[in-house]
Amino acid sequence: MSAPLDIDQLHTFIAIADTGSFTRAADRIFKTQSAVSMQMRRLEERIGKQLFTKDGRGNRLTAEGEKLLNYARRIIRLNNEAIAAFDDNRLEGTLRIGTPDDYADRYMPEIIGRFAKTHPNVELYIVCEPSTSLTEKMQKGELDIALVTHNPRERQSDVVRTEPLCWVASANHPLRDNAPVPLAVGRRDCCWRQLACSALDADGRDYQILFTSWSSTVVTAAVLAGMAVSVLPESALRPGMKVLTSADGFPPLPPVQIGLMKRPGLSVSLMSAITDHIAACLDNISIASASSVPDDLDGDVRSFAPRPPRHRPGHLMPGW
Template sequence: MSAPLDIDQLQTFVAIADTGSFTRAAERVFKTQSAVSMQMRRLEERIGKQLFMKDGRGNRLTAEGERLLNYARRMLRLNNEAIAAFDDNRLEGMLRIGTPDDYADRYMPEIIMRFAKTHPNVELFIVCEPSVDLAEKMAKGELDIALVTHNPRQRQSDVVRTEPLCWVMSANHPLPENAPVPLAVGRRDCQWRQIACAALDSVGRDYQVLFTSWSSTVVAAAVMAGMAVSVLPESALRPGMKVLTQADGFPPLAPVQIGIMRRPGLSPSLSNAITSHITACLDNITPLTAADDLPEAEVKVFPRMPRLRPGQILPGW
């Protein structure tokens, strides 16, 4: 029977992958650099593969290292959940979480399920509002944690996910020819709206904002009815939507990022608990090559989300 992998070694391995440095990883896991190097040699011996290669003064993962990283993260998450499940000093109280409704629809079910299993005595109070409003509530101390669209020019947040932003329309309703592009977007301070309008302006394409709402449900309804074009992150695409590309006259859009904001003074145990669950859920993804006509980026998508090529129609699933 094969000997099991060492959790401590995997924790160090993930720290190196996250920091890109044996030295910084050693600081994170409270070990000497020589101890970290020894752990990685033993892990490579156990796996039978080279996990790192030199990259200038630093180290980067080999293809086998990237493959192991996904397993390592999953094993560490499960290990932490098992420990928390038998912790007699369970967390209690209320945790106020803010999220835009499109993130709530896509990500929150799994986050809530995982958190409730390991911390059943913590009450979750969920607020669904645009990122701008959530940032204001965070500043007033009305929320403990907020999942927001990362925008360093307006607010500080820690990035936990990056993915393509796509032009979308109904697959069943053609756009009117020789007419301004009808748009369904968020309010004027919505980052995605600003990105979309700036992109159309850059290529001189006329457009008209026909629907404005902070509700992703309303925006998606306008798109599905064939009344407008909108922009959505890849994970928010729905059956019956078609992705538009440069071949359709739509310029490429920069990727979008999701960030976490934390209230200063929040209990470290509560903060770490929910943040780890959010990161774990959003990190259950695999890196893929950016789609044609999209800027090169570290693009990540959920495995259960079908990967679309430009112009492809999302089938029912």
């Protein structure tokens, strides 16, 4: 029977993958660099594959290393869940979490599911509102943790995920030629709306805001119905959507970042428990998740020819 993988070696392996350096990993896990190197030699001997290759002054995962990383994270999470399940000093109380509804849709199911398994005596109180509203609630002490769109000009948060922001349209409904770009976006203070409009303005593209809503469900519905173009993070792509690129006449967009806000005075043990789950779950949602969008999304979506005016007010959908 094959010997099991060593949990401590996997912890070290993940630390190197996250930091890109044996030295920085050693600092993170409080080991000497020689101990880290020895652990990785033993892990490579156990796997029978080379896991790292030199990349300048750092270390980069090989293809086999990337393959092992996914398993390593899952093994560590399951190990932590098993330990927590038999912990007589498990955490109790209420944890108030805030998140925009689009983040809730993509990230919260796994976060809530894993946290509930490891901390069944902690009640989770979830608030779904825009990042601006969540920031106000955090300042008033009404929330303990908030996942928000990172925007250092408006709020302080720790970045926990970065991913591309994409122009999206329906793959099954061609958009009209020679017409302004019809947009479905958030309200005026929405960061993604501002990025989209600024990019189109800088590119000299005409656009018309047809749908305004804080609801990601509404925006997604408008896109899938072929009624509008929107901007979404790559992990939010859905079957039936097509990503629009410069080849379609759409300017590149900066990446978006998800930030984590924490209430001062929150129990250290409770904060560590939830933030560890959040970081692990967000990391588990890789950019490759967009591959769930069918291949036929590479079909034709025609570009728009410029026509004034650059911006005209459209519909404000009632009730949002």
